[in-house]
Amino acid sequence: MSWSAPARSGRRPEDRVLMCAVSLPDVPMNTPLLLDRDGAIATLTLNRPASLNALDSEMIDALITHSAALAADDSVRCVIIKGAGRHFMAGGDIRAFRDQLAGAPSDRRHHFTRMVEHMHSAIENLQRMPHPVLASVHGAVAGFGLSLMCVCDLAIASESSYFTSAYRHLGLTPDGGASYTLPRLIGLKKAVEIVLLGERFDAAEALKLGLVNRVVPESELQAATHQIALALATGPVLAIRNGKRLLNQALSQSLSAQLQSEAQSFGACAATEDFAEGVRAFLDKRTPRFGDNWSR
Secondary structure, three states: OOOOOOOOOOOOHHHHHHOOOOOOOOOOOOOOEEEEEEOOEEEEEEOOHHHOOOEOHHHHHHHHHHHHHHHOOOOOOEEEEEEOOOOOEOOEOHHHHHOOOOOOHHHHHHHHHHHHHHHHHHHHHHHHOOOOEEEEEOOEEEOHHHHHHHHOOEEEEEOOOEEEOOHHHHOOOOOOOHHHHHHHHHOHHHHHHHHHHOOOEEHHHHHHHOOOOEEEOHHHHHHHHHHHHHHHHOOOHHHHHHHHHHHHHHHHOOHHHHHHHHHHHHHHHHOOHHHHHHHHHHHHOOOOOOOOOOOO
16 A cells, blocks of 8 residues: 555644555454554554463564565554553463473574574564654563563553563573663663563663653553654654664764764755755744655
């Protein structure tokens, strides 16, 4: 589906998104990952609530497939990841882990190495996709659930959320990029504490550390998530995409290289209609109405 902004009118920016709702095929409720589209906003829902949305092989495959498809979909402006039921995600499926205990240690090494390598394709898809990804979390955010939240560009949590690395309690080390994202988000010392001690902490602490951007009452989580997603989906497309790219590459670039990237991005954004609209709106003292007519 292609998404294009309607002609300028008196409609609110969010109306331009909501008018573009996509009809999706009926999906069985036992599908481990649900994909919904509300115009330019795509929502991925972890859908194993009876198992606290624990990650299994089917969910891994679905995460890879959907994240790759969304990354390539130019009509998407924002991706939300959330969990069905009472929790975001409690980590890996321990019952599936138990099934591997009968095998030889060498077999377990091979199985889990291949499984994690396969799963990491989804993490790379989310981090590299041009659209901003917003985690909306509640309840347990543990193990791979914490890793998944950390790779998202933004995160909003309910007051009831609680967080833990949890890997050490199973004699494991992090996966899902946590050893990459945690030091970058909160510093090495605190990352070491979270991984090596595996202690549980609450949403207020997650906010203080910078792991989440906002904390809201549970009853307000859905509305607050939608508000952020709308702000992203109705914003200047290239500026938002390039902003994500610039920030993600910053820690691996020299200052000179980053300055050059900023100059190139600034020029590219200045060539878009969104830039012209932003300037006119500022001078006219009105809210800009950004559209889809932008040059790559």
